[in-house]
Structures are given as C-alpha cells and as structure tokens.
Amino acid sequence: MSVQSRDPRTGQVNGEVPDSPPEAVDAAVSAAAAAAPRLAAVAPGVRAGWLRALADALEENRQRLATLADRETALGEERLGGEVTRTANQLRHYAAVAEEGSYLEATIDHGGEGSPDLRRVNVPLGPVAVFGASNFPFAFGVLGNDTASALAAGCPVVAKAHPAHPLLCTELRDLAVAALTGAGAPEGTYEVVHGFAAGERLVLHPAISAVAFTGSQSGGLALWRLAASRDVVIPVYAEMGTVxxxxxxxxxxxxxxxxxxxxxxxxxxxxxxxxxxxxxxxxxxxxxxxxxxxxxxxxxxxxxxxxxxxxxxxxxxxxxxxxxxxxxxxxxxxxxxxxxxxxxxxxxxxxxxxxxxxxxxxxxxxxxxxxxxxxxxxxxxxxxxxxxxxxxxxxxxxxxxxxxxxxxxxxxxxxxxxxxxxDGYPTGVVVGWAQQHGGPWPATTMPQTTSVGAHALDRFVRPVAYQNAPDQVLPPPLRDGNPWRLPRRVNGRLVPAAEGER
Known part of the structure; x- marks a missing residue:
C-alpha cells in the first residue's frame, strides 16, 4: 500500500509514498534504541550543535521546501516560507535550552551527620515516537516542536509522516538525516515511517518510551488507548483540538x-x-x-x-x-x-x-x-x-x-x-522560555506539560536519585567538578554554572 499526495486546490494526485513495512518500522526503532545511550551520554551542548546544523539546513532549502509544501497543503508559499524560518528558530531555541542545562534539574545534597549523600538529575526516557500535525507541516510536523524538544532532551526520534503531506515528510527526513549525520549525531538519531499500520506498530514497539502527538481529539485518544494496551504502558503527550x-x-x-x-x-x-x-x-x-x-x-x-x-x-x-x-x-x-x-x-x-x-x-x-x-x-x-x-x-x-x-x-x-x-487572540504560539501550550482534558492528555517552549523537554526525561555513589560513577551533571558546567542546586542553594561549585 501507499500514501497518496494530493493538491487540496484541485484534488489531483501529486505522487505517492509507499507505506513502511513492519520490518522497516522495527529497524528504525531498533536503530533508535541502539543510539539512545549515546545520545544520553553526550553533553547537551553537543546536541545543541546538531539542532543548529538542522536549522541551517532547513533555511538553506527554504524556498524549495515551501514550494513542495504548498503543492500538498495549499497554505501558500509565503506563509510556508515563514514557517520554515520559524521552525529553524524553534530548533535553535531548543538548542539553547539544552545548552543552558537547567531542564536537567541537577540537585545535590551532600549529607553528613548520619544523612546520606543524595544527588538527583533528569535522564532521557529513550526513543520517542512523534506524530506530526497536518496544519503546520514544518513547525508542528515531523521536524517540529515535539521532535526538536525530544532530541534536545537526548532522545532519538522515530516520526510518523502525516498523510496530508507525505512527499514533504520524505524530503524533510532526507534533509534531517544528512544534517544530523554531518554534525556528528549517531546513526538511529532520527527516522521517519509512513502509513497507518506503521504508526500503530510504532506505538506498540517495546523500545518506544513515549509518544508525542499533535492533532485531532479522536486521533490523540486512539493513540492514548493504544499505548495503554501495551504490557509496559508509556506516556502519550497528545495536544488536541478544543473550543x-x-x-x-x-x-x-x-x-x-x-x-x-x-x-x-x-x-x-x-x-x-x-x-x-x-x-x-x-x-x-x-x-x-x-x-x-x-x-x-x-x-x-x-x-x-x-x-x-x-x-x-x-x-x-x-x-x-x-x-x-x-x-x-x-x-x-x-x-x-x-x-x-x-x-x-x-x-x-x-x-x-x-x-x-x-x-x-x-x-x-x-x-x-x-x-x-x-x-x-x-x-x-x-x-x-x-x-x-x-x-x-x-x-x-x-x-x-x-x-x-x-x-x-x-x-x-x-x-x-x-x-x-x-486583549488579543489565541492564534499564534510564541516559542520561548515561559510558554505553555497545553491545557486540561480534553485539550491534552497531560495537562501538566507543554508541547511548545523550554518546558517541552520535561516530557522526555525522568528523575533518578543516586545515594552515596562514588564521584567517578555518577552522571556528569552530578559530579563534583561539574564537567558540563550546568546550573545546579547544592544543599538547597541555586548555584549558577559560572560559580564552578563543588
């Protein structure tokens, strides 16, 4: 089977993309699972470089991508060209968030007088399945906020292409893999699959650690129920439409x-x-x-x-x-x-x-x-x-x-x-440190999270505490020398990275 690309202005067929067979989905997730420990071990600043390389590649191909997207969406080349630029800037924003490092919430209590030494930090979940939206083929698509924030947090991504623009999703996949590989990201960092069955298999694959979705309420709830049917239930971060x-x-x-x-x-x-x-x-x-x-x-x-x-x-x-x-x-x-x-x-x-x-x-x-x-x-x-x-x-x-x-x-x-x-209107969502793009049910499945802005990374990490662990076996964010130069909370006090605390 295949996914047809059609022009909304006429209904005419632009082309088609074959559905990803089960073995292709499994290979993509296996590669992501193999890459996950390497992404987690890399300093956030290095991952930031990958995201900036991807942003540059998008902007270098701005007009070509906008023209292709217009054939599949009828949204207009001017708007779509602007969306390419927005998406590049989103990638740079998430690069900056990763580099700054506070999303890791590195926390140290030195203990003493009978209390243990405790150190807590957020660690990446692992491979994330991303389901891009139809209405923003760049900013909320297969290289949109969900993908960018997951990569920034240290999670490989396998994205499900949206059937509204399969040709564009294929083009973005090739561009992204080339840019990420050229910047030094390991094989398996990013992949795209096509087709309804591929999306279901992706959610059910045991190596997938979380799902991010932007789209309709029916689509989001279907993925939420599917993930809940797994032997190991995983979070589904679904941002859905509301009044x-x-x-x-x-x-x-x-x-x-x-x-x-x-x-x-x-x-x-x-x-x-x-x-x-x-x-x-x-x-x-x-x-x-x-x-x-x-x-x-x-x-x-x-x-x-x-x-x-x-x-x-x-x-x-x-x-x-x-x-x-x-x-x-x-x-x-x-x-x-x-x-x-x-x-x-x-x-x-x-x-x-x-x-x-x-x-x-x-x-x-x-x-x-x-x-x-x-x-x-x-x-x-x-x-x-x-x-x-x-x-x-x-x-x-x-x-x-x-x-x-x-x-x-x-x-x-x-x-x-x-x-x-x-005194304004809700259309238009600024990507920044203070943004909240989420809401109570049924707007989202996880109202305490956001799919846009700095806190979008929080969806793809979880906290781990280490008790009385020797310095040399601790993750870099918790070591005494602070090799990643991160802001940390030490004995209850927030310490900027510049102070170089122990």
Missing part, C-alpha cells in the same frame, strides 16, 4: 467593539480555521451589537481557501451540520471556491441555554467556523464559563476600569485553559 473561548466585557464592547469583532474574524479564519488555537466561541454582552459586527466583518473579509485534506473538508461540512442540528443558527456565511477541498467560512449564533444544555456545541469543529453567544448579565456569563471544557487557550477583552470583573475573568479562565490571552 477556545473569547470573552468581551461590557466596557471593552463599548470602547472598541468593532476592532474586537474584526480581530476575531481574522483570528478564527486564519489559515481557514485550521489552528488548534482558533477561538471557536465568542461571548459578548447583549445589546452591544457585536454579533452583528462579527457577521459584517466576516462578509467584508470574505476569506476563501481550502482545507488540507478531503477528510478534513468532509468533517468540516458535517461538523457545521452537527452544530446546526444542535440549535446553532447561521448568521453569516461566505461562499467557497468551487474546486478542490474548499470550505465556506461561517458564523453561527447560539443562546446561553443552548451552551449550558447541549455539550455537543462545545466540541471542536476544525475549520473556519465559530459560535457567537450574547449574555444578558454576568450571571449568564458565569453560567457559560462554568460548563466550558478544558482548552489550550482562552482570551478576554476588558478595560482596567472593570478591575473586579477583569480579575474574575482571568482567574476563571485560568481554571480551564493552558494560556490566558488578554
């Missing part, structure tokens, strides 16, 4: 309602709504005219485009029908292009009673659609917020003069969202 709410207060509606409405349309239709952080629910005060303003902004913007795959397009159409069957009413709609896997952007309105009584309205519909709801008073707003499921992000537009309400909303939203955006 991300945006709340507008009465004060913000009065002062900048039109601006907020326009920004909301730009955000929920960005990339034809194919963002896991798309704001899917707009909550505004009744009588402010914001629902009409959003409808007008949608008609004026008239976004047109295609969804990534035929299956996504079909799911979008049926999802809008599902929302309508549950009581949502179409307020505005934009005609879609006739060819390919086009989607008609839409705005639907619902009542507070609908949202509090019909949970099916609070499930994600992937694509350019959003629900708008007016609340008559703060009690109605609180009633809606009380039934919201976990989400990756939430946004609030408020005025400082509404300090009590403003504070309440930020606090309330933080209970169900991984990131609270103030």
């Amino acid at each position: 991300n709410p945006l709340v507008v207060t009465p004060g913000a509606a009065r002062k900048r309602g039109a601006e907020i409405a326009s920004g909301f349309v730009s955000s929920y239709t960005l990339g034809m709504g194919q963002f896991c952080t798309k704001p899917g629910l707009f909550l505004a005060p009744a009588g402010a005219g914001l629902v009409e303003a959003v409808a007008g902004a949608l008609r004026s913007a008239a976004p047109r485009g295609w969804l990534l795959t035929e299956a996504i397009a079909e799911a979008y159409a049926s999802g809008v029908e599902r929302l309508a069957a549950a009581g949502a009413r179409v307020v505005a709609r934009v005609d879609a292009p006739e060819a390919g896997w086009a989607a008609a952007p839409a705005l639907l309105s619902v009542t507070v009673a609908d949202l509090t009584g019909k949970p099916e309205l609070l499930t994600e519909c992937f694509g350019p659609v959003a629900l708008a709801c007016e609340y008559a008073d703060l009690d109605e707003l609180r009633a809606v917020l009380a039934v919201l499921p976990g989400s990756l992000a939430a946004a609030v537009h408020a005025e400082l003069e509404e300090e009590e309400l403003f504070t309440e909303l930020v606090s309330t939203l933080s209970r169900t969202a991984g990131r609270v955006v103030v």
Whole structure:
C-alpha cells in the first residue's frame, strides 16, 4: 500500500509514498534504541550543535521546501516560507535550552551527620515516537516542536509522516538525516515511517518510551488507548483540538467593539480555521451589537481557501451540520471556491441555554467556523464559563476600569485553559522560555506539560536519585567538578554554572 499526495486546490494526485513495512518500522526503532545511550551520554551542548546544523539546513532549502509544501497543503508559499524560518528558530531555541542545562534539574545534597549523600538529575526516557500535525507541516510536523524538544532532551526520534503531506515528510527526513549525520549525531538519531499500520506498530514497539502527538481529539485518544494496551504502558503527550473561548466585557464592547469583532474574524479564519488555537466561541454582552459586527466583518473579509485534506473538508461540512442540528443558527456565511477541498467560512449564533444544555456545541469543529453567544448579565456569563471544557487557550477583552470583573475573568479562565490571552487572540504560539501550550482534558492528555517552549523537554526525561555513589560513577551533571558546567542546586542553594561549585 501507499500514501497518496494530493493538491487540496484541485484534488489531483501529486505522487505517492509507499507505506513502511513492519520490518522497516522495527529497524528504525531498533536503530533508535541502539543510539539512545549515546545520545544520553553526550553533553547537551553537543546536541545543541546538531539542532543548529538542522536549522541551517532547513533555511538553506527554504524556498524549495515551501514550494513542495504548498503543492500538498495549499497554505501558500509565503506563509510556508515563514514557517520554515520559524521552525529553524524553534530548533535553535531548543538548542539553547539544552545548552543552558537547567531542564536537567541537577540537585545535590551532600549529607553528613548520619544523612546520606543524595544527588538527583533528569535522564532521557529513550526513543520517542512523534506524530506530526497536518496544519503546520514544518513547525508542528515531523521536524517540529515535539521532535526538536525530544532530541534536545537526548532522545532519538522515530516520526510518523502525516498523510496530508507525505512527499514533504520524505524530503524533510532526507534533509534531517544528512544534517544530523554531518554534525556528528549517531546513526538511529532520527527516522521517519509512513502509513497507518506503521504508526500503530510504532506505538506498540517495546523500545518506544513515549509518544508525542499533535492533532485531532479522536486521533490523540486512539493513540492514548493504544499505548495503554501495551504490557509496559508509556506516556502519550497528545495536544488536541478544543473550543477556545473569547470573552468581551461590557466596557471593552463599548470602547472598541468593532476592532474586537474584526480581530476575531481574522483570528478564527486564519489559515481557514485550521489552528488548534482558533477561538471557536465568542461571548459578548447583549445589546452591544457585536454579533452583528462579527457577521459584517466576516462578509467584508470574505476569506476563501481550502482545507488540507478531503477528510478534513468532509468533517468540516458535517461538523457545521452537527452544530446546526444542535440549535446553532447561521448568521453569516461566505461562499467557497468551487474546486478542490474548499470550505465556506461561517458564523453561527447560539443562546446561553443552548451552551449550558447541549455539550455537543462545545466540541471542536476544525475549520473556519465559530459560535457567537450574547449574555444578558454576568450571571449568564458565569453560567457559560462554568460548563466550558478544558482548552489550550482562552482570551478576554476588558478595560482596567472593570478591575473586579477583569480579575474574575482571568482567574476563571485560568481554571480551564493552558494560556490566558488578554486583549488579543489565541492564534499564534510564541516559542520561548515561559510558554505553555497545553491545557486540561480534553485539550491534552497531560495537562501538566507543554508541547511548545523550554518546558517541552520535561516530557522526555525522568528523575533518578543516586545515594552515596562514588564521584567517578555518577552522571556528569552530578559530579563534583561539574564537567558540563550546568546550573545546579547544592544543599538547597541555586548555584549558577559560572560559580564552578563543588
């Protein structure tokens, strides 16, 4: 069998890639398992060099990769070229995080007076299976955040190619293997497999230590259940789609309602709504005219485009029908292009009673659609917020003069969202030290983790403590001489690497 690459604009076939047979999957994982001890033993600064070499290779091939990706995604060469640059910068960020070394949490208690010498450090889990996303073929694909953070943490990666862009995944695999090998990484550090059966075999392989996934709730939960069926259960870090709410207060509606409405349309239709952080629910005060303003902004913007795959397009159409069957009413709609896997952007309105009584309205519909709801008073707003499921992000537009309400909303939203955006929109996830891209169930399977930013490495390590171990048998981060020059906590005190403590 094989995976077909198709052009979303026309449905025409670009080419095809053979499925990986079982023996190829086993060989890839075996090579990763053989490489794992070597990656774990290498200083983080060395691995940082590998990631920077990979970043340079991406940028050197920026235009060629963007052109190929556009044939498979219809996302546009300009956006895709920018995404290549973003992905290169992500790789450099994770290189810097590895090099800095605090993710290892090296901790030393010297003991004495009857207490043992204890030393604790995070160690890599081992080979990681990465399932890349469809909507960001570079930044969240087979060389995206999951792969970069796993490699930075010292874990080999076997990535499962996404069927939406198999030709690009193959090209990225060849580029990555060449760059990593050229930089000195051992054989087995990185590989890619293709096909549904290959993905299942990958998760079930006993040498795989963890799974990272970005995509739909159904896909993430399927992998989570599969991993739980193993003799040795492993963690599945699934970042899944949710309904991300945006709340507008009465004060913000009065002062900048039109601006907020326009920004909301730009955000929920960005990339034809194919963002896991798309704001899917707009909550505004009744009588402010914001629902009409959003409808007008949608008609004026008239976004047109295609969804990534035929299956996504079909799911979008049926999802809008599902929302309508549950009581949502179409307020505005934009005609879609006739060819390919086009989607008609839409705005639907619902009542507070609908949202509090019909949970099916609070499930994600992937694509350019959003629900708008007016609340008559703060009690109605609180009633809606009380039934919201976990989400990756939430946004609030408020005025400082509404300090009590403003504070309440930020606090309330933080209970169900991984990131609270103030006076902005949740689409767009900055890669940095303080980022949190995760959230309570069902946004993710592990709400205490993030798939973006410095703390993404935490998913792929585990702590080990060593008691009364001689210096020469300890891992380098715990030795008295601190050969890797890491920040450490010694006898309760944080000691920067520059101090060269013992």
